[in-house]
Amino acid sequence: MVLSLVGVGCGHRTLTYCDLAARQPHRYRVVAGADPVASRLDMVRKASRNPQFRGFASDRELFAAGKLADVAVIGTQDDYHVEPCLRAMELGYDVLLEKPIAQDPREVVRLLAAAERLGRRVLVCHVLRYAPFYEQVKAILATGALGELASIDAREGVVAFHQAHSFVRGHWAVRGRSNPMIVAKCCHDMDIISWLVDRPCLRIGSFGSLGHFNAANAPAGAPPRCTDGCPVASSCPYNAMLYASKHRGYLKHVYDHALDASEDDIRAWLTTSPWGRCAYRCDNDVVDRQVLALEFASGLTGTFTMTAFDHGRNLTICGTRAVLRGGDAVKELCGHDIVVEGLHGGRTYYDVDPMAGGYAGHGGGDPGLVHALADELAKPDPRSMRTGLHASVDSHLMAFAAEESRLAGGVPVDLAEFRKRLA
Ligand SMILES: NC(=O)c1ccc[n+]([C@@H]2O[C@H](COP(=O)([O-])OP(=O)(O)OC[C@H]3O[C@@H](n4cnc5c(N)ncnc54)[C@H](O)[C@@H]3O)[C@@H](O)[C@H]2O)c1
Known part of the structure; x- marks a missing residue:
């Protein structure tokens, strides 16, 4: 049986899972995705290798179209897991849910109670168990x-x-x-x-x-942004301009064209982006x-x-x-x-x-999880899912x-x- 998937929040994680799933067409088919950022949606559309892929501008729009697949892959940010997970389960989806399950332990327990009440399966992306x-x-x-x-x-x-x-x-x-x-x-x-x-x-x-x-460790004279002429730029290991060279790999998760961008593009992006801030002068x-x-x-x-x-x-x-x-x-x-x-x-x-798994994400955990998804969801007792x-x-x-x-x-x-x- 081929399991069909929809991606909710088409960022870095959902793209990884959908790409891995679409490489196994005998097991999975990615049929739709939702994201307010059109370029993100396009990346998952491309990864799906499915000409009938349907795109939506939000989780709510996707869910309003009814149940489109067997499984909803929920890869929105940490503060927006509970609502789409509940909505998906109510519509009859099983769920592949990114960790953390929720921001409040009471919500974590509530989601388990809802899954039991609705008889739905939720597999959490604790990928290391599959590494x-x-x-x-x-x-x-x-x-x-x-x-x-x-x-x-x-x-x-x-x-x-x-x-x-x-x-x-x-x-x-x-x-x-x-x-x-x-x-x-x-x-x-x-x-x-x-x-x-x-x-x-x-x-x-x-x-x-x-x-x-923290601010107590900020180098003397360091401005709020690395692009503002920092006096220790050449020796600071957290200089944001290192995104243009040795740390470019990190950027691709937050800047869609990071790998093709020129040094000037990156410098311009850093002048307004949170990733251009001095690492000792953030709100962390x-x-x-x-x-x-x-x-x-x-x-x-x-x-x-x-x-x-x-x-x-x-x-x-x-x-x-x-x-x-x-x-x-x-x-x-x-x-x-x-x-x-x-x-x-x-x-x-x-x-x-x-x-x-033919792919090194999380020491093999990402492909391991996607490979196991169909078998895990098919287990008769949800308590025995890995x-x-x-x-x-x-x-x-x-x-x-x-x-x-x-x-x-x-x-x-x-x-x-x-x-x-x-x-
Ligand atoms: N399992 C792991 O090892 C692992 C690793 C990294 C991140 N994560 C978790 O995965 C989740 C996603 O992380 P990411 O780095 O992929 O995030 P991301 O910011 O790249 O992706 C989130 C996407 O959700 C979209 N979005 C926002 N509101 C939406 C809505 N209403 N409907 C549809 N889409 C919406 C955003 O536009 C964005 O594209 C986070 O909770 C994070 O903690 C897990």
Whole structure:
């Protein structure tokens, strides 16, 4: 059976998913899209490779046309997921929903209740669960080679320029407009940790702050925009003019013609765009470092660190028989993706192919998700969907609880009690 899709919000994410889906015409057909920006709609129209593709200027216009497909891919920004998701489910669509599910944990729980009431399937884009690296880690744990799991430590290094691009100048810089960092960026990490340990999280405590990307660290004499003649332009690693050279790749997500634009075009664009602002003089309020202490059922403990000032994800899982280490630092140091080291001797190395899906988005997670979509939606019990709402709500609530703890100065939050309060 060929599953038909409509794209709601035809930005960077929806374009990626629709393009990957249209490359598998025996499984998927992209039939329509909605976006107020005509050029965005055109990109998804082109990616659909479907001459009958129907374009709409908004989600409301698309939904007013009735149910046009099996699945609605919802890729609008963080502050506009709940309404289109509810509307789509009411019309009878199943949904591929971008993370974060919602900006408020009460809305997260409400969406799950609505999906259950309406009998609809929602697959959340926690793409890492479909990445070959994490699938391999999960498979190793399933063999029992580590013995009884005792602790898990995970790290995410956002990359300093990426932090400046997305979480200082960009879409996810201001908590109230998008989400706290631990939800916006690290709901992926909460989800992976939760999936790997496969047991409920009981308590979370967290600390974190915005310590670097703020006015106190602005270089002397730096103007509000990098294009206004900054005295440290040649040495500042966040100089926005670097978008015209080594950091052009970041620009394509926010400036549709970034790859073809001349240096003068980019300079002109930066004079008015949020991405032209000094990285120390923005309105950002999300943290650039955060640490979590986690307690799971059966006494398993965990830590998670998010920092702007490192690159890549890393993982250490300790069991009573062996320790598993994996991630970008392990790969750089020993040339392998994962190492399992027996506590009493013996070492096994594992390598994964991020290009297994023929496309390297999120370490193979983007193609993995699109490939799995049809099979996941066909599962008889929505609770068994790999990134269905049930599993995703649990890990999202971990992220929201961590933020509550951070704002309370690190006081631990009891997850059962947190959940009860939301209900
Ligand atoms: N799964 C992941 O790993 C991952 C990675 C990056 C971003 N995201 C999430 O994906 C979502 C989309 O991110 P993006 O970078 O693609 O955003 P984007 O800004 O590129 O795309 C959003 C699109 O929605 C359109 N839009 C706005 N209002 C609309 C409406 N009423 N009807 C239809 N379209 C409308 C905008 O014009 C824009 O083109 C965000 O919530 C983001 O947090 C997820």
